[in-house]
Amino acid sequence: MYSMTTSAMPAPRGPITRKDVARYAGVSTAVVSYVVNGGPKKVAPATEAKVQDAIRRLGYRPNAAARALKLGSSETLGLIIPDNTNPFFSLFAHAVEDAAEDLGYALVLSNSDGNLATERRNIKNLAARQVDGVLLASVLFEPDLEALETADIPSVLLNQDRDAPGFNSIGVDLAAGAKMAVQHLISHGHTNIGLAMGTNVSGTLDGREVGWREALRDAGLPEGPIIYSEFTRPGGYAAGQRLLASVNRPTAIFASSDMQGIGLLRAFHEAGVAVPGGMAIASFDGSVEAEYSWPPLTTVEQPVAAMAEAAVAALVGAGRGEKPRHRIFPTTLHIRQSCGCP
Structure with missing residues (x-):
């Protein structure tokens, strides 16, 4: 049969x-x-x-929709960053995705392009999708999260070096990291150290500028020239050209991001200025690109994996439901050749 x-x-x-x-x-x-x-x-x-x-x-x-309805959870987190073409934010996004996956959550990524209106639109879109939480690297110190609060969706602010009352937030001590980098440049004998400082929508004083000023003041040195530009390669390139043309031309520069540091390198190479012989550079972030520039950039490195894990845990892990708090992570100075070290 x-x-x-x-x-x-x-x-x-x-x-x-x-x-x-x-x-x-x-x-x-x-x-x-x-x-x-x-x-x-x-x-x-x-x-x-x-x-x-x-x-x-x-x-x-x-059926993901039916499953979400049954579980009362979409098993999805949202992440909003300024620019995923920036290697630092790419690294951060990847770390968040890994941390979310370890807890069984998928990730929806969106870019604000550093634009406040776009950021708000992205927040509303994620709220409409009923994600289980949102991680936001905002262009503002205290962003508008009304859409998330109305939908009872928790959030964590990223890249925050100060406590934002009522919010879960993650960051590093920008001032301490910048101060460490500038002090290292001073240890090489530089007495005129410039600053390539990124601009922000909120107009608040950035901790990296504070750290630069503190390091010079503590060493009894005058402040070198400051050039404000975007946290990008073109921003660093433009800053480099202006610093080279400055009447008070520095011998070393602290850049507030690795991308600006890469732009500085191009400006100096084109002008025939040797790095670090003619101009020393230290930057901030700790992106992979800093390691593969020429010369490799001395940079203040942020503990991306640890910050991503803590941020995700605050939303859907061990820290879920706890009273909002601000967590600061230590930075390390990753010494390479751009500062003058062999």
Whole structure:
């Protein structure tokens, strides 16, 4: 007598359902659910293999919307950053994605392009998607999160060096990091140290500028020239050209981002100014690109992985539901050749 096997069964027509998978694998729909959701009950390896084979053969795709409705969670986090073409923010986004994945969450990434209106639009879009939390590297110190608060969606502010009352926030001590870099340039004998400082929408005084001023003051040195430009390669390039043309031309420069440092290098190379012989550079961020520039940039490195893990944990991990707090992480000075070290 002929016995029909699962491999001989015809594939059903129309959208594939959990019942189709269960029928094909010869199990209950509950078992299919356990396999798809990883629990709550364990499934024997041989049975799980049959279900996975049925899913693959039939092309079954679980209904994410139905699952979210059942669980009361989209199992998704949102991340808003100024620019994912910036290697530092790419590194940060990757670290957040890894941390979210470890807790079973997917990540939706959006760019604000450093624009306040775009940032607000992205926040509203994520709120409409009912994500489980939002991580925001805002252009403002205290951003407008009304859309998230109305939807009861928690958030964490990134890149915050000061406490923002009522918010969970993550950052590094910008002033301390900058001061450390400038002090290192001073240790090389430089007495005229300029600053290539990035601009921000909020117009607040950046901690990196504070640290630069403090290091010079503590050493009894006058402040060198300051050029304000964007936190980008073109911004650093323009700053480099202006610093070279300055009447009070410095012998060393602290750049507030690695991208500005890369732009400075191009400006100096084009002008025939040797780095570090004719001009020393130290920058801020610790991106991979700083390691592969020529010469490699001495940079203040931020602990991206640790910050990403803490930010995600505050939303959906061990820190979920706790009273909002501000967490500051230490920076380290990664010494390479651009400062004058061998």
